[in-house]
Amino acid sequence: MFPTIIRRAAQKGAEEIPLIYTNPYKAKRLWPPDFEKMSPKHQFRLERRFRRRSKLQWARPRWTKAVKMVQFGSIVFVAVYGVLFLDWDGMGNPEHPPFQTIRTWFFGLTGNIWGRDQVRRRDAPDEASPVSSSDS
Known part of the structure; x- marks a missing residue:
């Protein structure tokens, strides 16, 4: 980025065009707009758009x-x-x-x-135990 700026400044001369005006992406609208000249509805739309974009940017x-x-x-x-x-x-x-x-x-x-050694659970039936007396 910086070598490109330095190269452009050297080619065009520092006196002719300041670095601020060499942006290839020109803004479509003046920012920030004058809110006193806008309708409340348009102000709200701009504020809503700005809030949405700032949330996306800082997410x-x-x-x-x-x-x-x-x-x-x-x-x-x-x-x-x-x-x-x-x-x-x-x-x-x-x-x-x-x-x-x-x-x-x-x-x-x-x-x-x-x-x-394996630990047996207390509630598990014991396989080696004799049959209970209730069966007789």
């Missing part, structure tokens, strides 16, 4: 998506930490802390994740 969809993902991730992290790892013993009833059933279920699933 940052990737940034907005990243911010939403970070917010969602932090909310999920705080919720999971509060339910599974936060020490609730000092708050409320220490005999029955909140979320204790969820904690025991979760840590029952993941308690022996690196060991060889």
